[in-house]
Amino acid sequence: MKRKSFGAMNCPVARGLERVGDGWGFLILRDALNGMTRFEQFREHLDIAPTTLTRRLDALVAEGLLERRRYAERPPRDDYVLTERGHDFRPVVLTLFAWGARHFTPEGHGAALIDTRTGREADPILIDAVSGRLVSDPAFKMTPRRAAADANRNAPVRRRGRDRKEVAS
Amino acid sequence: MKRKSFGAMNCPVARGLERVGDGWGFLILRDALNGMTRFEQFREHLDIAPTTLTRRLDALVAEGLLERRRYAERPPRDDYVLTERGHDFRPVVLTLFAWGARHFTPEGHGAALIDTRTGREADPILIDAVSGRLVSDPAFKMTPRRAAADANRNAPVRRRGRDRKEVAS
Numbered sequence: 001m002k003r004k005s006f007g008a009m010n011c012p013v014a015r016g017l018e019r020v021g022d023g024w025g026f027l028i029l030r031d032a033l034n035g036m037t038r039f040e041q042f043r044e045h046l047d048i049a050p051t052t053l054t055r056r057l058d059a060l061v062a063e064g065l066l067e068r069r070r071y072a073e074r075p076p077r078d079d080y081v082l083t084e085r086g087h088d089f090r091p092v093v094l095t096l097f098a099w100g101a102r103h104f105t106p107e108g109h110g111a112a113l114i115d116t117r118t119g120r121e122a123d124p125i126l127i128d129a130v131s132g133r134l135v136s137d138p139a140f141k142m143t144p145r146r147a148a149a150d151a152n153r154n155a156p157v158r159r160r161g162r163d164r165k166e167v168a169s
Numbered sequence: 170m171k172r173k174s175f176g177a178m179n180c181p182v183a184r185g186l187e188r189v190g191d192g193w194g195f196l197i198l199r200d201a202l203n204g205m206t207r208f209e210q211f212r213e214h215l216d217i218a219p220t221t222l223t224r225r226l227d228a229l230v231a232e233g234l235l236e237r238r239r240y241a242e243r244p245p246r247d248d249y250v251l252t253e254r255g256h257d258f259r260p261v262v263l264t265l266f267a268w269g270a271r272h273f274t275p276e277g278h279g280a281a282l283i284d285t286r287t288g289r290e291a292d293p294i295l296i297d298a299v300s301g302r303l304v305s306d307p308a309f310k311m312t313p314r315r316a317a318a319d320a321n322r323n324a325p326v327r328r329r330g331r332d333r334k335e336v337a338s
Binding site for chain 1: 173179183184187188192195196199202203254258265267274278280281282284285290294297298299302305308312314
C-alpha cells in the first residue's frame with residue numbers, strides 16, 4: 001500500500017522524509033555512512049529480502065542520495081556510494097542514534113561514536129553556530145518564514161505573535 | 170502490509186525508528202514539538218485521514234513519546250502532550266529540517282529556526298561536547314562497542330582495526 005507522498009509538502013522535514021523513503025532507507029544510509037558499499041554487505045547486515053533491498057537502493061539512487069560505481073564488468077556489479085546529499089545525512093543518523101541510545105537500549109548496545117584522535121566516546125550535541133548556545137534552549141523556536149523575516153526587521157510583536165500560531169510546515 | 174520490525178535489532182537507530190513508526194510519526198512529532206496538542210490541529214495541518222491519525226497517535230502514546238491529557242469530559246477529549254522522550258526527539262527533527270532545507274527546498278520553504286533572544290535565524294550544527302569539535306570531522310567514527318571500550322583502554326591497534334570492519338549495528 002503506497003503511503004501518501006510527503007514530497008509536495010512545503011516543509012524540509014517532509015521533503016527529507018520523502019527522499020529517504022522509509023525505515024529501510026534510514027538503515028541503508030546508516031550502513032553506507034558506516035562504510036558499506038556492496039549489495040551483499042547491506043543484505044547480510046540488514047537481513048533484508050533482496051527484492052526489497054534492490055527497490056530501496058534504486059530509490060536512494062533516484063533521489064540522489066547514493067550513486068552507483070561499477071566495480072566489475074562480468075558479471076556487472078556496482079558499489080553504492082554516498083553522494084554529497086547522502087553524506088550530509090550523517091547528523092540525522094547521529095541524532096537518531098543518540099536518542100535511541102538514551103531511551104531504547106537499556107541493555108546497552110553494540111556501537112559508539114568514537115573520536116579516533118583521542119579514543120574517547122563522543123557526546124554529539126546540537127548547538128547554534130551563530131550564538132554558540134545549545135539548540136535545546138527554549139529560546140530557539142520554529143517560526144513561519146514570514147515571521148522570521150519580520151523578526152529580523154524588528155517587526156511589531158503583534159505580528160510575530162499571530163504568525164507563530166501557524167507553526168512550521 | 171506490515172513491514173519488518175526493527176525493534177529487535179540491537180542498534181539505537183533501528184530501535185528509535187521502530188518507536189517513531191513511519192513518516193507520519195516524524196511529522197506528528199514535528200508538529201507536537203512546534204506546539205500542537207489537539208487531534209484537529211494535527212489532522213488539519215497534516216491533511217491526514219482521521220483513522221490513520223488515530224492509529225499513529227495511539228502508537229506514539231504506546232511507545233511513550235506522547236501522553237494523553239483530558240481537557241474536556243463531555244464529550245471526552247484529550248490533548249496529546251510530549252513526554253520527555255518525545256521532547257528529546259527535537260534534535261532529530263531539527264537535523265532533518267536542516268538537511269531538507271539545504272537539499273530539497275530550492276524554492277525556499279515556510280519555516281525557520283529563530284533565536285528569539287536575538288531574532289536571528291539559527292544555524293544548528295552537531296558538535297562533540299567532549300572535544301568541542303564538529304562531528305562532521307572524519308576523525309569521528311562509529312565503531313562497535315567492544316572496540317570502543319578497547320579504545321578507551323588504549324587497546325592495540327590490531328584489534329581496533331579488525332573490529333571496525335564489523336560496523337555499527
